[in-house]
Amino acid sequence: MANLEVNIHKLKLKNPVLTASGTFGYGEEFDDFIDVSSLGGIIVKATTSKHREGNAYPRMAETAMGMLNAVGLQNKGVDYFVEHIYPKLLKYNNCVIANVSDSTVEGYVEVAEKLNKLDHIHAIELNISCPNVKEGGMAFGTSCPSAIAVTRAVREVYDKTLIVKLSPNVTSISEIALAVEGAGADAISLINTLLGMAIDAEKRRPVLSTVTGGLSGPAIKPVALRMVWQVSKVVKIPLIGIGGITTAADAIEFMLAGASAIQVGTANFIDPHATVKIMAGIEDYLNRHGISDVKELTGGLML
Amino acid sequence: MKKQILDLRVLSNAKLNHNHNVLELGCDTPLPAMVPGQFAEVRVDGSPSTYLRRPFSIHRVDKGANTMHLLVKSVGDGTRNIASLTKGSLLNVMFPLGNGFTLTQNEEVLLVGGGCGVAPLYFLADQLFRKGNKVSVLIGGRSAGDILLAEAYRSFGNVYISTEDGTLGEKGMVTAHSVLKQSAFPFRMIYCCGPDGMMKAVAHIAEAKGVECEVSLENTMACGIGACLCCVVETHKGNQCVCTEGPVFNSKKLKGWTAETEIGCSLDK
Numbered sequence A: 001m002a003n004l005e006v007n008i009h010k011l012k013l014k015n016p017v018l019t020a021s022g023t024f025g026y027g028e029e030f031d032d033f034i035d036v037s038s039l040g041g042i043i044v045k046a047t048t049s050k051h052r053e054g055n056a057y058p059r060m061a062e063t064a065m066g067m068l069n070a071v072g073l074q075n076k077g078v079d080y081f082v083e084h085i086y087p088k089l090l091k092y093n094n095c096v097i098a099n100v101s102d103s104t105v106e107g108y109v110e111v112a113e114k115l116n117k118l119d120h121i122h123a124i125e126l127n128i129s130c131p132n133v134k135e136g137g138m139a140f141g142t143s144c145p146s147a148i149a150v151t152r153a154v155r156e157v158y159d160k161t162l163i164v165k166l167s168p169n170v171t172s173i174s175e176i177a178l179a180v181e182g183a184g185a186d187a188i189s190l191i192n193t194l195l196g197m198a199i200d201a202e203k204r205r206p207v208l209s210t211v212t213g214g215l216s217g218p219a220i221k222p223v224a225l226r227m228v229w230q231v232s233k234v235v236k237i238p239l240i241g242i243g244g245i246t247t248a249a250d251a252i253e254f255m256l257a258g259a260s261a262i263q264v265g266t267a268n269f270i271d272p273h274a275t276v277k278i279m280a281g282i283e284d285y286l287n288r289h290g291i292s293d294v295k296e297l298t299g300g301l302m303l
Numbered sequence B: 001m002k003k004q005i006l007d008l009r010v011l012s013n014a015k016l017n018h019n020h021n022v023l024e025l026g027c028d029t030p031l032p033a034m035v036p037g038q039f040a041e042v043r044v045d046g047s048p049s050t051y052l053r054r055p056f057s058i059h060r061v062d063k064g065a066n067t068m069h070l071l072v073k074s075v076g077d078g079t080r081n082i083a084s085l086t087k088g089s090l091l092n093v094m095f096p097l098g099n100g101f102t103l104t105q106n107e108e109v110l111l112v113g114g115g116c117g118v119a120p121l122y123f124l125a126d127q128l129f130r131k132g133n134k135v136s137v138l139i140g141g142r143s144a145g146d147i148l149l150a151e152a153y154r155s156f157g158n159v160y161i162s163t164e165d166g167t168l169g170e171k172g173m174v175t176a177h178s179v180l181k182q183s184a185f186p187f188r189m190i191y192c193c194g195p196d197g198m199m200k201a202v203a204h205i206a207e208a209k210g211v212e213c214e215v216s217l218e219n220t221m222a223c224g225i226g227a228c229l230c231c232v233v234e235t236h237k238g239n240q241c242v243c244t245e246g247p248v249f250n251s252k253k254l255k256g257w258t259a260e261t262e263i264g265c266s267l268d269k
């Protein structure tokens, strides 16, 4: 039996399969289908300092092998999370990671400080890449100075593993990656959604209430894979690959490109069993190739 | 009710008219318990342009035969693909999802359906009838050919019909039907499915008559299980997911669905 355990900084994951924020609710939505605790970990949906209603409906447009979303960080705020949602997460005995977002540096810091006190939140993922909020969000992740500012400020108040999630909507992903590594990130996850747009020609109107939205699903996989590959060549901290991962083969490709772990996002919508199937598929791949430790896949691309 | 994903077998596929089909689905293992108003998310395997699952109301359940039915209106690639399935094909279905209608007992109730909005109403009429209610069904459409299943509803109670062109039943919008205009309004509850404009107008009538009205919403969905927050509707308590808080809502809970709403309804909208 191959070893599936991986480490992301101080985090020990049972296996490299995580869930992508915003696509897995708070885990409980999937309890009927899978044993959520069997995953490497779950990343729950974004938490902001204040309650957010999110964007107006329609928030979704299906596209070729993917979808656009414009949810806009709908959540009840960090205090509600601590009081009402956190207790429900205690039943999972794997890694539970919170996704932190906001529109100001102070907001990010406030959320990180409050989550720092929760024993069963093992790490935070700093979402500096959401394309769906008017102010902030992605703006932090699209320029080096602001990415550094928010990462540094959160680093000062957060002791556990700090993952920074990058936006693909930049000219040079490597530059941003180096910037957040320098500012104290323990790991980098990439990619968030690609900014896109859908139009209803019959109605001559945009499909989404926000006109533009974030593209996810298999359609973005090649872009995500390329970015993981590029970033892996310049940073030393571990990477978590995200973008269209649907099968074990997809997951393994991301690991070969340099990721230590991966996240499954949109695929959960079509198949709530996707994560456990990917876990089993990775194990099968390792056995077939006579590889004893999944860590050997990371960066194992042969050129 | 635990949600499941099952490969169901198509036992029959009946064409109701040029763009509506009813698929009868069965399974070797017992189907989960379902209530009227709940829906299923169907995976579409044979259509490369269809990525996400497609939501459909549970149209009919036959417990004895261990079968369920979906009524499918062909509007795009996904629905056309499902409507073209032949006997023996397998359909991957995630269900039962969402919350059903409130089932009254021994009351006089009215069910209003427009277009393929009749889909959840069949199962509902069946269950309401079994609970001793006096059931009336009002079906609207543009033309006689759009009126689906009118005969099937007769076994549960009165059936009223309206068509915009007057080819069947009363002429005009479904919301202008005389059954809704009675001064001594006999119904204690109205259940409604159809285009939003029609449901809003019916909700408005219910409000004016002082009776409860439940509507079934069809917001576009990605996951169907409350994980993506794409399907929200504005309620007086903020945005709520149609897939988990609905798809059935009491119209009073929905923002913009009561008194101040303009009455306007066409099945085109």
Ligand SMILES: Cc1cc2nc3c(=O)[nH]c(=O)nc-3n(C[C@H](O)[C@H](O)[C@H](O)COP(=O)(O)OP(=O)(O)OC[C@H]3O[C@@H](n4cnc5c(N)ncnc54)[C@H](O)[C@@H]3O)c2cc1C
Binding pocket: B039, B050, B054, B055, B056, B057, B058, B070, B071, B072, B073, B074, B075, B076, B077, B078, B079, B080, B116, B119, B120, B217, B218, B219, B220, B221, B247
């Ligand atoms: C809870 C729920 C229950 C439903 N029950 C039924 C049912 O019992 N029978 C039935 O025939 N249909 C039902 N629908 C609508 C059905 O899901 C859509 O018609 C279907 O998803 C369209 O898929 P498509 O690939 O054929 O069309 P697409 O190519 O995706 O779209 C074609 C057209 O349909 C519209 N459309 C797409 N998705 C939806 C949607 N979710 N709701 C309304 N319009 C949409 C698009 O705007 C477009 O104009 C239900 C929807 C929901 C949310």
Ligand SMILES: Cc1cc2nc3c(=O)[nH]c(=O)nc-3n(C[C@H](O)[C@H](O)[C@H](O)COP(=O)(O)O)c2cc1C
Binding pocket: A020, A021, A022, A023, A045, A046, A069, A071, A073, A099, A127, A130, A165, A191, A192, A193, A215, A216, A217, A218, A220, A242, A243, A244, A245, A263, A264, A265, A266, A267, B228, B229, B230
């Ligand atoms: C409906 C939806 C909501 C999302 N919400 C968040 C979020 O709150 N925070 C975040 O960092 N990423 C969010 N994402 C982005 C995903 O976590 C992921 O980075 C992206 O979807 C790409 O992966 P995928 O192609 O596997 O879905 C969301 C994506 C979707 C589809």
Ligand code: FES
Binding pocket: B220, B221, B222, B223, B224, B225, B226, B227, B228, B229, B230, B231, B232, B241, B242, B243, B244
């Ligand atoms: S469709 Fe995903 S939350 Fe309702």
